[in-house]
Amino acid sequence: MNYQELVSQIKKKKTFLCVGLDTDLDKIPAHLLETEDPIFEFNKAIIDATKEHCVAYKPNIAFYEMLGARGWDSLQKTIEYIPSTHFSIADAKRGDIGNTSLYYANTFFDTFQFDSVTVAPYMGSDSVTPYLQHKDKWAIVLVLTSNKGADDFELQKLENGQLLFEKVLSTSKEWGNETNTMYVVGATRPALLAKIRKIVPNHFLLVPGVGAQGGSLEKVVKNGMNDNVGLLVNSSRGIIYAGNGLDFAEKAKAKAKEIHAEMAQLMS
């Protein structure tokens, strides 16, 4: 999916919600465990229930990989089931160089047909640029995360006065542009979100951490929205585990609808 198509979906539906498919055998409703592929059955029901309220889906690859070959089968079925109207994100946080990065890009863009992959920037340009060679595919670079450990390195100050995450932004934005690069920015630091928006006025930001992790949607919008919205706000557990019974999909739908309504209001 390209930049214009994504913006157009967001504006048409008045939502910039991304639903995180952190699908966990220990957490999905018990009645699904009797099916042949519980992970896929759960995802299918969640996608059917939420697709009208969101513009993107983000499977967290660790949850699939943990199950070995069988998990990759569930992932393949899931990506094939995500409607082509929705942006798909492989939340894999890969980071390697040269051929290896090319192979990770091939895995997620060709084998699995995802629109985008999350990428760790530590190793520098040659760990990110291999993801930028595929037409209408995206690298989503980790910049500032919501976790406690962000203090250890991301928020360290460099000799030139920049914080490391600012250096990552200002350097990496030169490797691509707003049509092939997005940034992961946690929702829990709204003041820094405003700084980030100044460095990359036009890029999309993928924002986890709203809801379960304590970030405020209103503050994210106030500090991060641009003329093309420029935000994908992710919620995983808050939506997909809103219920745990036979009606889990309806509960998920209700939660997604609630966020959709809040987003529509904030967009107007």
Place this chain on the structure above:
Amino acid sequence: MNYQELVSQIKKKKTFLCVGLDTDLDKIPAHLLETEDPIFEFNKAIIDATKEHCVAYKPNIAFYEMLGARGWDSLQKTIEYIPSTHFSIADAKRGDIGNTSLYYANTFFDTFQFDSVTVAPYMGSDSVTPYLQHKDKWAIVLVLTSNKGADDFELQKLENGQLLFEKVLSTSKEWGNETNTMYVVGATRPALLAKIRKIVPNHFLLVPGVGAQGGSLEKVVKNGMNDNVGLLVNSSRGIIYAGNGLDFAEKAKAKAKEIHAEMAQLMS
């Protein structure tokens, strides 16, 4: 495998060679492509041919993941085939937080029974510590890599005068100790290797970049070896693709034997 067992294998065999299993369908000998699982058949032959000359094997996970479920089957068979006398490294460069890190750790330590996983440090403590909770398992943290992009962030100077990779070392060494943490240090910067050895005198360093990437084994030993050797030097393509015909395994053996001899001499 624990620290003492690894040191003991190295001292007994007089080698600290790690063979990188970057196994690629486009590069393995044509006659293997007719077998049911060419990737595993190749790895099996390489392991049989080289095990006497090395102490560790390092499958590069991208090469398996690229093939989808089938690649994970080949990986499973490979890890089961690696002798228990050899240290196994999942070169996955994972980096995530919380539950997701725990799941990646479970994948590589429990589902696949690897001894260790390479981990990216960008997100800080909570992206690494989940790997340190498994007895006799290891996190191998990226510190200073051989690629050009290392200049972008790893070698940036912080306000306090440290380079970022030094900060990563000095901070992360407090999260664990030399029995559960190693560091990835490229072979192409020997002077910096000596600085690293001062910060972590007792930890093992996993050193790629000797051979194909231009690093010198002699300089790595001079700047990085400690009383327990403290080095695992990796070679991938230089060994596994030494030949491309019916005799590919003998060619790989000859190359591994040559490095073994050089290592034995440097250890004495």
